[in-house]
Amino acid sequence: MRITAWASLAALLLAFTAGGTARAVSSADRLLPDDPSKALVVEHCQECHSVTLIAQQRISEKAWTAELVKMEKWGSTLPADSNAAVASYLAKYFNPDTPDAPPRYIRSPKQPG
Amino acid sequence: MSVSRSTFLAGAGALAGAGLPPLAGAAAETYNLRELVAKPYDLETPLQYFRTFITPTPAFFVRSHFGPPVDWPPADFALKVEGLVQKPLTLTLADIRALPAYDVTCFIQCAGNGRAFYRPRPAGAQWTWGAVGNARFTGVRVKDVLARAGGVQGAAAHLGVVPADHSPSPQTPLFNRSIPLSKALDDDTILAYAMNGEPLDVAHGGPLRLIVPGWAGDNHVKWLLSISPQVDETHGFYMDTAYRYPDQLGEPGVPVPPDKTHHVTEMPVKSIIANPLDGALVAGGPFTLEGVAFTSRGEIDRVEVSADGGASWQPATLGSEKAKWAWRLWQADVKVVPGPNTFCVRAFDTAGGEQPAHQQWNPSGYFWNVYHTVTVRGLR
Numbered sequence: 154m155r156i157t158a159w160a161s162l163a164a165l166l167l168a169f170t171a172g173g174t175a176r177a178v179s180s181a182d183r184l185l186p187d188d189p190s191k192a193l194v195v196e197h198c199q200e201c202h203s204v205t206l207i208a209q210q211r212i213s214e215k216a217w218t219a220e221l222v223k224m225e226k227w228g229s230t231l232p233a234d235s236n237a238a239v240a241s242y243l244a245k246y247f248n249p250d251t252p253d254a255p256p257r258y259i260r261s262p263k264q265p266g
Numbered sequence: 267m268s269v270s271r272s273t274f275l276a277g278a279g280a281l282a283g284a285g286l287p288p289l290a291g292a293a294a295e296t297y298n299l300r301e302l303v304a305k306p307y308d309l310e311t312p313l314q315y316f317r318t319f320i321t322p323t324p325a326f327f328v329r330s331h332f333g334p335p336v337d338w339p340p341a342d343f344a345l346k347v348e349g350l351v352q353k354p355l356t357l358t359l360a361d362i363r364a365l366p367a368y369d370v371t372c373f374i375q376c377a378g379n380g381r382a383f384y385r386p387r388p389a390g391a392q393w394t395w396g397a398v399g400n401a402r403f404t405g406v407r408v409k410d411v412l413a414r415a416g417g418v419q420g421a422a423a424h425l426g427v428v429p430a431d432h433s434p435s436p437q438t439p440l441f442n443r444s445i446p447l448s449k450a451l452d453d454d455t456i457l458a459y460a461m462n463g464e465p466l467d468v469a470h471g472g473p474l475r476l477i478v479p480g481w482a483g484d485n486h487v488k489w490l491l492s493i494s495p496q497v498d499e500t501h502g503f504y505m506d507t508a509y510r511y512p513d514q515l516g517e518p519g520v521p522v523p524p525d526k527t528h529h530v531t532e533m534p535v536k537s538i539i540a541n542p543l544d545g546a547l548v549a550g551g552p553f554t555l556e557g558v559a560f561t562s563r564g565e566i567d568r569v570e571v572s573a574d575g576g577a578s579w580q581p582a583t584l585g586s587e588k589a590k591w592a593w594r595l596w597q598a599d600v601k602v603v604p605g606p607n608t609f610c611v612r613a614f615d616t617a618g619g620e621q622p623a624h625q626q627w628n629p630s631g632y633f634w635n636v637y638h639t640v641t642v643r644g645l646r
Contacts, residue, residue, distance in 0.1 A: 180304065200434050201332075203305040211387040220389060228435030249386055258298040261309065261324040 184208035184254070190235070190242035197231035198224075207243065211251055214244035297325040302391050306333035306431075307469065310396035316540035316558045319587040319595055320371070321399035323462050326470060329376050329397060331441045331504070334468045335430040335489055343473055345411075345457070349426060349494025352416025359459060359473055365406040365414065370454050370479055372591035373400040373560045377482035377509060377530040380634025386519050388631035395538055395638070400558070400593045403466075403477045405458035409451045412495065418447065422495035425450035427476055430489040439503035443487055445478060447495060449531075454479045454591065457490065479591035480562040482530040482632075484509045505529075511632055518627035532562035535621060536635040537569055537596070537613035544640040553602045555582070555609055557638075560593035564616030571598040575608040575639070576623065582611070602644040612637035 181195045181204045198207065212220075217240040225233055297315060302308040309328040315321065345362065348354040376397035378390055391397075408425065412418050424444040432440055449455060458477045459466055466472035471488025478485040484504070499505060510527035537559035542548050559566045565588075570579040585595030600609065612621040621637040 199305075201305075201438065203303055205301070206303045206391070209302065209392040210389055211392075212389050213386070216389055226437065227433070227439070228437030253382075253392075256300045258312075259301045259309070261297050261299045 180204050180208075186246050188242050188245075190239045193231060193235050193239055194242075197229060200230070201227075205257075208247060208254065210243075210247050211249050211253075212244075212247070213249060214240050217243045217247075295322070295324060297322065299325065299327070300396065302393070306330045308391050309469075310393055311399060313395055313538060313540045313543060316538055317556050317595070319400065319585065319592070320462060321401055323401065323464065323467060323470065326399040326401055326461075327376070327397045328469050329391070329483055330431065330488070332431040332433045332438075335432075338430060338468060338489065339473050345474060345490060346492035347411055347415045347494070348492055349496050350419035350422040351412060351495055352419065355415050357411070357414070362406055362411070362457065362459060362474070365410050367404055368407055368454075368456055369402055369404050370456055370458075370477055370591060371400070371402045371589035372454075372477065372479040373398060373593045374477075374483050374486055375533055375536075375560070377484060377533070377632040378630065380636075381631030383634050383636065384625075384627050384631045386627070388629060390631060397483070398536075398538075398560070398593075400560070401461050402463065403456065403458035403475075404460035404463075405456040405474075405477065407453060408455050408457060408476075408493065409453070411457060411493070412451075418495045421497050423447050424496050424499050426492075426494040426496045426500050427487045427490065428492045428494075429487050430491050441487070441504050442500050442502055443485070443505060444496065444500035445476075445481075445485055449478060449481070450493075457493075480532055482509070482533055484530065508630070510630070512628055515626045515628055521629055530632055534633055534635045535559070535561035535563070535566070535613050535615040535619040537611045537621065537638060539609060539611050539638050539640050542609075542640060542642045544642070546640075546642045548602045548607070548642045548644055550602050550604050550644045550646055553600055555598045555600055555611070557596055557611055558593045559584075559596055559611075559613035561613070561615035561617070561619060563619055565590075566594045567614045567616045569594075569596040569598075569611060569613045571600065572610040572612075573600045573607065576610045576637070579612070602642070604644045604646045606641055607644050608639060608641045610637050610639045 184204050185191045185194060221236045221240055300310040302310055307328055307330045311325055311327045315325040344356045344358045346356050379393045379397035381388055381390055382392040382394050425447050426444045428442050456477045458475050459473055461470055466475060474490040476487045507524055509530050511530050512522040513526050539557045541556040555571055559569050569582040571582050572579045582596040582598035614620045621635050625636045
């Protein structure tokens with residue numbers, strides 16, 4: 154627990170520090186572990202929603218598959234023959250046993266966009 | 267605002283202990299909200315902002331399915347009133363503001379507030395406690411708008427509501443909704459153009475949003491384009507599949523067919539501890555617990571707190587500020603002892619509702635109202 158707390162603080166400080174550097178870390182780079190399927194998620198999911206929505210889920214591979222099937226019906230450009238690989242990738246890193254990521258905060262009011 | 271030592275410690279302890287944000291931004295009107303989803307746009311209110319009767323607009327949670335519409339609102343914005351009315355018409359904001367104005371102070375809570383606490387985790391935005399707020403909305407009664415259109419034709423039983431937001435993909439279902447006409451015609455159901463005395467901002471649904479006091483947030487449709495009395499409910503994903511609750515709760519993890527579910531409308535009684543924050547370091551000695559309590563059914567009857575993790579309970583004092591659909595503030599004096607202290611709160615409403623210690627799972631993770639528990643470390 155104590156380690157988690159310090160890790161959270163470190164992440165928070167890192168976030169502030171990173172914000173002051175020239176290189177902005179995209180939420181995809183920050184949240185999606187490297188994997189052959191990562192590029193598919195980066196390319197095909199962000200038109201409609203940010204990867205933060207993906208990375209906060211803690212669901213099974215079966216539930217990920219159901220989400221991808223739903224997204225296919227909703228117009229996702231992800232090739233259907235990639236569904237199995239992407240569901241496996243997402244379930245590997247965002248499953249019911251994955252610890253929650255530290256929350257992120259923005260200063261409000263902020264105009265969306 | 268003065269900051270007591272205990273509050274300061276609570277904030278500082280939370281920052282170090284749980285990755286929570288500083289209490290507020292440097293400028294008076296800025297607040298740090300938890301960004302759940304940047305796109306579409308979902309922001310959760312951190313608990314330290316639940317210590318006022320009115321939630322300031324910039325601190326009020328934001329929920330959207332597709333994000334605010336692009337280039338919104340258009341310069342020629344107008345609301346269409348169509349369907350089963352005697353005289354379909356189009357109303358500009360000036361037309362709407364010319365109708366009698368009504369204030370409704372109400373809490374709005376996303377049905378999925380607390381989804382993150384269910385096991386197994388339902389898919390969806392992982393709200394914890396902060397998808398709720400209490401605000402004063404100003405607008406016109408839906409019944410007055412329909413009367414302006416000559417009244418409703420006899421066959422109508424529902425009010426269709428069409429918003430402007432949509433997904434970039436044309437195949438994604440629209441957030442077209444309806445509510446029963448009986449609720450739409452309630453004196454307190456309004457089309458709001460102002461929030462907390464200011465023109466309704468885009469993030470919270472401006473220029474015009476439906477306010478359905480007491481009902482779950484999905485009914486308070488934002489970015490309105492049209493309202494239309496109609497014979498049947500609107501159909502589509504967001505009516506027939508989403509925002510539905512099982513008629514009978516079943517085994518965790520097992521889906522429930524839509525025909526065995528009903529719309530989410532009224533929400534069960536709930537209370538939240540806003541001070542201290544979970545994980546905070548708190549000076550030992552007397553401490554005043556603070557928070558909010560709300561219900562869709564009747565009104566808050568009483569609030570109780572526990573200083574021993576739920577073994578024994580003592581009454582809290584309800585705040586004097588009241589409104590029919592609003593939340594109540596509460597406070598309770600306790601003693602913080604050195605070491606771990608576990609505080610709980612539970613509320614009871616006049617309809618007989620009370621908060622449970624455990625809650626049965628439902629597929630979409632709606633209506634979490636297990637009593638809130640925080641553990642803090644008392645300093646000598």
